[in-house]
Amino acid sequence: MDEVARGKAVETVEYEVEELENIFALLVLGVFVGIPSPPIQITMDLMPEMQHECAVMLAKVSTAHDPLGELFSVLDID
Amino acid sequence: MSEIPIYFFIGKGGVGKSTTSALTAVHLASTGRRTLLVSMDPAHNQCDIFGMRFSGKSRAVAPNLAVREIDAEYWIRRYLKETRNHLKRTYAYQSAFNLQDHFNVLQYAPGLEEYALLLAFENTMQAADGQDAIVFDMAPTALSLRFFSLPSISLVWLDELLKLRGTICEKKEIISKIKMGACEFETDRVRKKLDELIQSHARLKSRFMSPKTHVNLVLNNDRLSLSEARRIARRLADIGIDITRIVVNKMGPEETTDDIAETFSVQQLSILPLVPGGILGLSNLQRVVATHCDVFSAIARSGR
Numbered sequence: 001m002d003e004v005a006r007g008k009a010v011e012t013v014e015y016e017v018e019e020l021e022n023i024f025a026l027l028v029l030g031v032f033v034g035i036p037s038p039p040i041q042i043t044m045d046l047m048p049e050m051q052h053e054c055a056v057m058l059a060k061v062s063t064a065h066d067p068l069g070e071l072f073s074v075l076d077i078d
Numbered sequence: 079m080s081e082i083p084i085y086f087f088i089g090k091g092g093v094g095k096s097t098t099s100a101l102t103a104v105h106l107a108s109t110g111r112r113t114l115l116v117s118m119d120p121a122h123n124q125c126d127i128f129g130m131r132f133s134g135k136s137r138a139v140a141p142n143l144a145v146r147e148i149d150a151e152y153w154i155r156r157y158l159k160e161t162r163n164h165l166k167r168t169y170a171y172q173s174a175f176n177l178q179d180h181f182n183v184l185q186y187a188p189g190l191e192e193y194a195l196l197l198a199f200e201n202t203m204q205a206a207d208g209q210d211a212i213v214f215d216m217a218p219t220a221l222s223l224r225f226f227s228l229p230s231i232s233l234v235w236l237d238e239l240l241k242l243r244g245t246i247c248e249k250k251e252i253i254s255k256i257k258m259g260a261c262e263f264e265t266d267r268v269r270k271k272l273d274e275l276i277q278s279h280a281r282l283k284s285r286f287m288s289p290k291t292h293v294n295l296v297l298n299n300d301r302l303s304l305s306e307a308r309r310i311a312r313r314l315a316d317i318g319i320d321i322t323r324i325v326v327n328k329m330g331p332e333e334t335t336d337d338i339a340e341t342f343s344v345q346q347l348s349i350l351p352l353v354p355g356g357i358l359g360l361s362n363l364q365r366v367v368a369t370h371c372d373v374f375s376a377i378a379r380s381g382r
Contacts, residue, residue, distance in 0.1 A: 010253045017249045024242055024268075031187075038235035039228060040189040044157070045275055046239075048164040049267040 022060045025053035081290040082203075084212045085377070087325070089296035090306040091218040094327035096123035097357055098296050098350065099215035104360070105367045105374035107143035111210035116202055117147045118195055118225075119217045129359055140360055146202070153194035154185050192224040196282060199225075203285070211378075219306060223313050229283040230317045236279065240272045292322040294377060299326055299333050308341055321346070323377055328352040348373045 028046050031037035063069075087099040096119065103115035114136060117124045124145055125132050134152060136144040158181050184190070195217070206212060216222045247266050285291060293314065297307040311321050324342045326335055326349045335347060350373060357366050367374055 006256050010256050013249055013253055017246060017253065020242065020246045020249070024239070024246065027239065027242070038239070039193070039232050040184075040187045041157075041193040042232060042235055042239070042275065044161050044184070046268060046271055048161065048168045049271050051169045053268075 018056055018060075021053050021056045025050060025057040029054070029057070081285075081288055082206050082209055082212060083290045083292065084203075084214065086214045086216055086222075086291070086293045087296055088216045088219070088222045088293060088310060090298075090303050093296045093298050093303055094350075095119070095296045096127060096215050098294070098325050098327055099213050100124060100127050100363055101350075101357070101367055102294075102374055102377050103143060103145075103211075103213040104140070104363045105371070106211045106213070106378055107140055108364070108367060109378065110142065111378075112142050112208060113144075113211045113213060114202070114206070114209050115143065115145045115213045115215065117145070117215045118198070118222075119215055120150060120221075121217075122147050124215060127358060127363070148195065148198040148202075150191050150194040150198070151185075153197045154190050157190075157194065157197060158185055189224075189228075192221060192228050195221070195225045196228055200278075200282070219310055223310065226286060226314060226319055227317050229279040229286065232279045233276065233283065236272060236276045240269070240276065243269045243272055287318050292377075293319055294323045294325050295321045296325045296327050297338070298328050299330070299335065299338065301337075304337060304341070311342075323348050325350060325377070348376050 026033075026035060028038065028043055028050065031040065031043055037043060085099070085102055087095045087102070089095050096117070099115060103113050106113040115124065117132065122132070124147065128139055128145060130137065130139060130145075132145050132147040134147065134149055136146045138144045162181050199214075202212065217225070243266065247269055250266075295307055295310060297303040307324070314321065321342075324338065324346045326338060326347055329335075329349050329351050331351070335344075335349065338347065350370060353366060357363055
């Protein structure tokens with residue numbers, strides 16, 4: 001029971017972290033998709049450490065067409 | 079260990095940055111200071127001035143004097159290769175598999191040229207043991223200004239990215255605590271890299287603003303050159319870099335510096351006369367230095 005409650009409690013925070021990581025990835029790697037970006041060497045220097053953020057960003061592309069649906073699912077609204 | 083005095087020579091294309099920096103380097107060497115003259119200008123005029131071939135490796139041209147040419151393309155290639163290898167080590171095999179094509183394009187990315195110059199500058203400073211002075215013959219205005227402003231601009235971005243990363247790390251710690259009750263957390267590699275980048279850019283910024291760094295602005299006594307010099311001084315002041323001396327090069331015998339003195343303080347001015355036919359070869363450089371010893375002493379003194 002406690003484990004279920006813990007799981008529920010962190011789900012929302014995990015979603016928020018994923019969103020923040022996506023924003024971070026877009027800020028750093030935005031140059032590749034036409035978003036204003038930091039000086040190129042910052043992108044190049046951080047890119048090798050950002051495999052996880054790249055994966056999050058790519059996964060977000062597939063849910064980008066239905067952001068409300070994703071939010072409702074996180075908040076457990078049917 | 080005390081910082082080595084460095085002398086930058088910047089200004090509009092064609093005003094005589096290369097000649098003035100070569101003359102200053104010859105003067106410094108003649109006063110017994112082990113001097114390195116570094117050409118950061120992609121046009122690389124030093125080989126024509128000294129009548130010798132130079133490369134990325136320092137070449138001695140006179141007692142106490144060596145010259146080195148920076149090849150920005152070499153530094154871009156080296157940097158991209160290091161980044162690509164780092165990516166291959168940290169990414170899963172499939173993700174890093176097709177990187178070569180992207181890197182072939184990235185070598186032409188805007189902003190890499192000035193970063194290549196910064197890397198070469200850092201490398202020169204790290205290998206400067208045994209030198210008493212380093213003279214940098216800079217690229218024309220646009221590239222030089224981007225070179226000087228890159229650390230400041232990068233720090234603005236890096237500070238903001240670090241704040242965002244801090245928020246991400248805090249939330250990740252909360253998740254770990256709730257899920258596993260973990261007290262020790264894995265160091266975030268991105269935050270560590272951001273810290274490293276902030277340190278290296280802050281170091282470069284403070285080196286540019288150090289009292290041992292002397293930015294000499296070269297101009298000719300004409301309106302175009304003066305207008306550009308004003309803009310350079312303003313842009314550098316915006317990022318906290320002061321002009322040490324104004325070198326008025328190629329002054330005609332009848333000319334006055336009245337217009338220049340309206341913008342810059344007379345005490346800052348060093349005046350070099352027009353030498354018909356230019357100054358080519360070490361012996362001619364030495365002759366001009368001997369004739370105008372006071373001018374170069376003033377430039378060098380600011381570096382003591």
